[in-house]
Amino acid sequence: MTGGYGTIHGVGLGPGAADLMSVRADRLVRGARQVAYFRKQGRPGHARRIAEGLLRPDVVEIAMEYPVTTEIPLSDPRYNACLGAFYASCTERLMDAAQGGEDVVVLCEGDPFFYGSFMHLHSRLAGRASVEVVPGITGMAGAWNASGLPITWGDDVLTVAMATLPEEELVQRIRDTDALVVMKIGRNLPKLRRAVAAAGREDAAWLVEHAAMEGQRVTRLCDIEAAVPYFSILLIHGQGRRP
Known part of the structure; x- marks a missing residue:
């Protein structure tokens, strides 16, 4: 199911300095009306900080806040269950944003396919929406x-x-x-x-x-x-x- 939906772009922003972004990443970030990013509760998020000053004035921001999992050991099945539900919820938010044909840019630290959270969205979006990935310099x-x-x-x-x-x-x-x-x-x-x-x-x-x-x-x-x-x-x- 991709008809009627915009493209969801996973955009690698590089390790931290805005001028280390690729030309393609810069163009997409500056032009997007809908921009999504991960962050911890109460914090702006590292990817969002990298993009500070680049977003258009009428941007719609979609902040995806990680659940608190520090009290759950990595080996506990509840850890994956909690994060799985979170990524599933984020996927639906992106699908809703892309409905009607409008593109969405997901800001990603480093490279989206190198230990990044976007990978978990990509696997859930596959076959449902058009997804494109912009590589970035790794941390x-x-x-x-x-x-x-x-x-x-x-x-x-x-x-x-x-x-x-x-x-x-x-x-x-x-x-x-x-x-x-x-x-x-x-x-x-x-x-x-x-x-x-x-x-x-x-x-x-x-x-x-x-x-x-x-x-x-x-x-x-x-x-x-x-x-x-x-x-x-x-x-x-x-x-x-x-x-």
């Missing part, structure tokens, strides 16, 4: 460029891991790869520190906070003494073959 690309060093050389293998993984698995993945990116750090920093130390790679680990955003900071992991913000990424640069 991790912003992070390794902020570090001033290439993340991979030659035949280096790059692993992207989440700090939410069990500690034993983190140790294995950190030890067994050439180059490493770890995301979703936040409250998992103590566990990640232990895993990096157990893998014997403390001296090579860097932490990038707010890559390509205001307040960007690049620090050796061993020099971090306090908690870190959600938008933090750990890097271990590859040292592979080069001419």
